[in-house]
Amino acid sequence: MRLDKRNKLLIGGFVLALVVCYQLAIKKTLALRTQYVHDSNIREQTKDLPQKLANLKRQEQQLDTQFAGLNLESTNMQHELLRFLNEQGSEHSVKVIDFSAPHVTHEGETTTSTYQFILEGGFSSILKVAHALETKANFGGISHMAFEKEKNLRNGKSVLQASIFIQQME
Incomplete structure (x- = not known):
């Protein structure tokens, strides 16, 4: 034990x-x-x-x-678009003749803003401004572009005007 x-x-x-x-x-x-x-x-x-x-x-x-390069300094799209058009217009000798208020449509959660303006100048100059709008800026895509040749009756000169619609989806 x-x-x-x-x-x-x-x-x-x-x-x-x-x-x-x-x-x-x-x-x-x-x-x-x-x-x-x-x-x-x-x-x-x-x-x-x-x-x-x-x-x-x-x-x-x-x-x-x-x-x-995308011009994102301001939140006011219309103001920035007009500023960009004036810069490009002075660079390519194109005038902004008309700048209408944006047309806004709502479809579900998508908001589509369409900006319409008229440019006046030479054909190649207007195309350069349009190209700059689509490549250098972040304003949306060009949805419509129509050229019209008008004759000024006062001085007898012909001018080329382009009506451009830029569409932006948010």
């Missing part, structure tokens, strides 16, 4: 020694290892951070130049 009691005490002491070792050494070692692995992962993630930051700055500059 005495042998069984010793064995039980020996096994109990061994289990108690394991619990004490875990609490004093192994638990702290495992916590430090977990923290080390976490810090190593963060170090790996931040290793190429300067390169990512440089790429983001380059991308921001590219987007800024694209937005500058």
